[in-house]
Amino acid sequence: MIREKETTLYLGPQHPGITGNMMVKLKVQGDTVVKATTHVGYLHRAFEKLIEQRNWLNAFTLLCRFCVPEPDPMELTYARAVEELDNREVPERAQYIRVIVMELARLQSFMLWYAGQAGSAGLYTLGQWSVGDRNYILDLFEELTGGRIYHMYIWPGGVRRDVTDTWKDKVLKTMDYLEKRQDDYNQLMFDNTIFQKRAKGVGIVPKDKAIEWGVVGPPLRGVGIKSDVRIDEPYEVYDKLDFEVPTAEGGDIWARALVRKEEFRQSISIIRQAIEKMPKGDYYNKVPNPMKWVVPEGQAWAKTESVRGEIGFYVVSNGTNKPYRVHAKGAAYTHGVTVLEKILPGQNIADISFIMNSLGVCPPEIER
Amino acid sequence: MINDKDSQKIVDYIQNFARKQSLFVMAYGTGCGAIEIPATMTSRYDAERFGIRGAATPRQADVLLITGYLATKTLKRVIRVYEQMQEPKYVIGFGSCTINGGMYFDSYNTINALEQYIPVDVYINGCMPRPESVISGFVKLQELIQQGKADNGKKYRENLEWYRTNQKKIIKNWKMPDYNW
Amino acid sequence: MTELIKEQHLLDSLTSAFKIKGRVIRDRRVEVFADKKMVSGILLFAKKQLGFIHLAHMTCIDWIDENKFELIYTIWSPIEKIHLFVKTKIERENPEMENIDSIWDQANTYEREIREMFGIQFPGLIGEQDFALEDWDEMPPMRKDFDTKKYALETYYQRPGREDAKDVRETISERSGTKVPDFAKKYSREK
């Protein structure tokens, strides 16, 4: 067999197939990738440096911008880390609200994923549907928090505004709608023979290496390992709610898609339960004047399950009114670099974008 | 040759009409504002009603959206993309970050004022601008095009020196082909 | 409060194996303080013997007052469901740390980032010098003595038009004809 010539292909930073703004440098032989290298930094905004310049509360406006498609887990994780340092109790009602916000955030992120996963395979109709429908969730967010994308809603001590009963009704209505719509999506995506052909056996994460490589979230559950921060280390009121953590075997795009499909259902169910069980009471344990709020010295690590996997915040305080160091580690940090570089060789170049969407690579989260 | 002013006007009108009604948007998500682009382009807001659609490569694009902050590393690519675009070309700056640095005003890695590096036709307010704002931005751009005011590429060509000086201030390792058209 | 038996047990096994100090922070959180040279040994031991197979996170803190960098390795055991923090402090002058990407491949990314942001060298680290930055020739930016605001003000264009801004405190002082003494100024409101 004649060895085909190796060519170099740059996927990105300006490329419709790339998720966000990053670059994958590929060595290809024909249509097959031989070597892949990720280049990031196109979105480096120096968050961690900037947070050190802000005070404890101001920092949270920056944080949600870590990862655009799913800003809320960032807020929550930071809030939880700071609460741990400050020994601050969160009212139970606030915890329920947080759970609802988190799950709504997951839902809207799943819908973006539907669009991305289908769109990267050329099925644009699904993207038009799900991203269009995603606006209904954003409308809910807008009504609750005042912002569509960046909510800046969860902060240390609780949440910023209370929920109203009309909002709860709207949420339930939207959930019913989405449940119906998800059937439409699934009909177009999971029932589709071509999608199955594309997704099965592609982008396999090996089961024995998954945890070592730092795979988390749906990709890890896609190899059959039941791992979810919500059950491993329950936070807020997740231990009081009844939900399944779906897994699938195979570790390919198909398995990850199945996991997400089921998680979509679970999120809807969690939201319904949380709305039902939400107690009355305070929604916010007021922090002192933010300009003068001093968090006791110490270090804290908090992690949260986002749609792409666990997000961890390492927060260090030196006893002043500003964080001394905040380090965030999102799922994409490993997915977008190590894992991607490891599973891309041997794949067809047609599948790169497909795999990236399936892993949930989110460049702003990698370089921050 | 058309010398008659009136007929020139008619030709201009038709040209501008076509230009404003068919805006191919460069698919380059330079910053976080890019998250509202899908929302704008998809069913709920449907920017295609205005003839706005994506273009995968700079050669085919008319409009470059700078969706928020620009890291210096991206700035270099944006300039490259911008220079590859064919005239007439337009630039829309999204949100606070392009106007005056936004929340990253003190970051060592993001630029503050976009029009220092490439000419900008329209700025949209917001962090990030929601789809309605984005569409308003496009509507404004259409107005400018119809009035013949949007002539971004010419401005860039004529002030290339000035732009280059500014660009080279930020981009330390300048290894790029010349802008020769 | 539940008894932290698992955590204590883990700490005991580590401290007895390596003669290091440590403590149980709370449930699911154990930290040990190790010497720079012992870190890779502890990590390898934890990974192979104790089931901490997941490197959750790795970071660096610049303790400029102590003139030290603190490196923190956060590892996670999916079975025990415990986070173990391995912390070590290294000198701030010519910092160098052992490369652990042979233990976890993904450590490569963290180390590249730390190399770029703090200037800590990891001998044997593969990967391009640039991670997020490009052509950066200043001090590694995450070091505490790097002033990002100053740099940004000098480097990037500042839109004019805001020079007429006034400080409330100063306006009031001016109006009432008093001055804040110098030693008190640090307590004035930050701008």
Added chain:
Amino acid sequence: MEDLGLKIFGAILTTILGFTVGMTYGGIVRKLTARVQNRYGPPFYQNFLDLLKLQVKKTNIAHGFMGHMAPVWIIIAAVTVLLFIPILNGNLWFPNMSFHGDLIFLLYMMVFGSLGMALGAGQSGNPNSAIGVSRGLSQMVGFEIPFVLSLVALMIQYETTSVQELTQIQHETGVWNAISNPFAFLAALFASLGMFRYSPFDIVGAPAELASGPVSEFGGKYLGTMMSGGAIFAFIKLTLYVHLFLGGAGNPDNTGIIATLLGLGVLLIKTFTLYMVPVFYGWINPRYRTEQAIQYFWRWPTALGIIGVIWAVYS
């Protein structure tokens, strides 16, 4: 010489018709696509505006001789082929330059356009273009086989290689070839999915993979010209299909104005209906990988084509 004058007039008319119909169809498809996607979409004349804009856009880059030539090549191929297609069966208004054996000629001419594009794209030096071209050629190899098989079936069945004659036969017998040889028709229909490059066969210009594929480096007038060429080609393919399988349009015995308009109406209905097949398929399916696409064509469509040929031989 009157005849020649009429022919030239007819040629211009044909070109305008082909162009207009092709572009309008594109616009309507965009509108319909939008409806399926729960939105309104652009006006149906959007494609004309796009084209006009592209034509008035400055184009200052050149990628060598073939870069200039590619769009021209495509438009020449398109117009040429168009003139050899019987728009309306036996209608004098349209210069059907058909001759005996034009089916084979058309088969080659249709590739001609793609070839020009391939050469132009190859010269642009963009790796995406190169990959796109190689994918396009692979795909062409894929769908040409069932397509040619179905044509062969027709040729064997009626022992002619003239489109005109095939139409005429259907007109005379009143039985469409789609019915008389359904296997050949189905094979051709599947092949048409590949021809129109809607998903799942949009692998040539797959945005998420190759930006815009072969045309990555073409903008402005080049792209505009290619677009018009593409529109004409779409019309050509549809008309050809209609004439080959769906009984054609027009009445050779009556070429009065009303009958001509009626014939055009029939043509438009048939072509549009046919056009909807790949469009529908495209709305609901993701894209194949290259090898999957070729496999697809070489499986069922080819089998159908072969059956069609056998059917033709034994019927």
Added chain:
Amino acid sequence: MSFIDLKGILQPLGALKQLGKKPHTIQFPAESIEASDNYRGLHFNDLDDCIGCGNCSTICPNEAIDMIDLLNIKEKKGDSSLRPRIDNGRCCWCALCVDVCPTGSLSLTKDYIFVTEDPNDFLWTPGIDNKDAADKISYTSDVSTSISMYDRVPMRELEGKERVKSFAEVVLGYSEEEARAEAQRCISCGLCVEVCPENMHIPEYINAIAQAKDKDALRIIYDNNPLPEMCGKVCTRLCEDVCAMQVRGDAVAIRWLKRYATETAPTVELIKEIVDPQIEEPNGFSVGIVGAGPAGLTAAYYLALKGYDVTIYEAQAHAGGMIMYGIPKYRFPLESIDKQIQYMESIGVKIKYNTKVGKDISFKEIYNNNDAVFVGIGLQIPWNIGIKNEDSPGVIPAIDYLTIINSDGKFDVGKKVAVIGGGNVAIDGARVAARYGADVTILYRRRVEDMPADWEEIEGAEHEGVKIVPQAIPTKIIRNKEGKVKGVEYVMAKMVAQDGGRPRPVAIEGSETIYECDTVIGAIGQQADFDWLPENYKEKVIIERGKIQVNNLRQTGDNKIFAGGDAVKFGNSDAISAIADGFNAVKGIDKLLLNK
């Protein structure tokens, strides 16, 4: 895979049913949905409600908000006359500025579309550039949603019943924790500084307390107030009236925080160590001060720091003037005064007690022996109540009564006491009487809310069982056979609104009531005594309506004579104004003698 996946091919065709549905597209701009009720759009600022505290500017993580001078805003107390201007090129719509706005004037609106070619347009002033947005306000903060801390940390006090048993200090002071919490409430705007006659560095020392730097706080306080302990306990705290927090909540307890700061230095040595006064070399000038009240002490302290030779001439046996003799000890204990005086003396201030000018020493002597003279004599002679039988035994002016009691004298008030007046002195008189076991009633002409006394004092008095009869105008004193007081007759009044002033009480005919009592304490003000001043000086020092006329530097008609305290016509008649007088007189003396 099955032979042919028919389901997989046909199932997706279900999507075609969408063709028949009406699109859910919002055809913007032709149609649009309104933004939600708390949408975070462009800012709006109610310019009238805004007090220009600049808290929005401080919290803004992006430095997007500038405080600028708007010419159409009038200068007034408690308002910096600056207003926020937003740079939309910085704003991230986090709405923290709204959530910290103490007055709630700043809000966000439903407007969000702002498209322009000129990037400089994004610098705009809410409330001026979008006047019409007032009815589109969406995101606001009220007292419950705001993150400003509107509730004051309550001050611990002795129980009302416990208090009347002794002269122990009623206010117990903040604990460290409470003080930190209270200090954290302050937003450090500094609006209070302006209304403080002494312009103390309030935000700075509160901030120091918040940061647990109590010693620095004390140092900052001593920068321009040598009697903080007094101020921390009995100041009239004009500052708290204009506190930004007071607009919608409780003012920051500035006085109590000062008190807390002074508690860090319980001894003279500690004060000296913490404040670390920098005494300049003697400059050879000497200054004589008449009266060791707050004004005189302040002047003496800062003069001494500047190297002057200072001597105070005090008629009484104790220094402190009115704060020594006019304020009951449960508010301001003796040790506190002594400590402050000792501290003064320790830096070189000389005080000659029991030396009444004009009697023990002539003013001329002081005038001639010193390079400058500061007069801080205060007000000693009480006004008459102005009703019949006022000279009866048992009627005593409050100030005399307090002086007697503070000088360790005993005064038998009997069982029932009537106090006439509504100021702090009246309340003091009443509360002291209550401590002697009397049943006390205060008669006041106007309503309770009109009383010039501190609300805390009034409340404290009520807790101690003092009854307040408002809108009661005394008409005469009723005597018994021996000519002693038997009661007070008063009429009820109704409040009549008055142009350009507070409502006036008008007696209601026929509502005469008699309150029987053993003692009547009159507390309706005092005047100064100028008998000691020789006539030739009186001519130079202009005295108008019983008060000395001074300029900004507290210089009188005679260049060499400076004056301050209650006896001058400048500012309010309270301790902090007296301190301000003393402080400013130092500047005047400096200017006179050193021409600085």
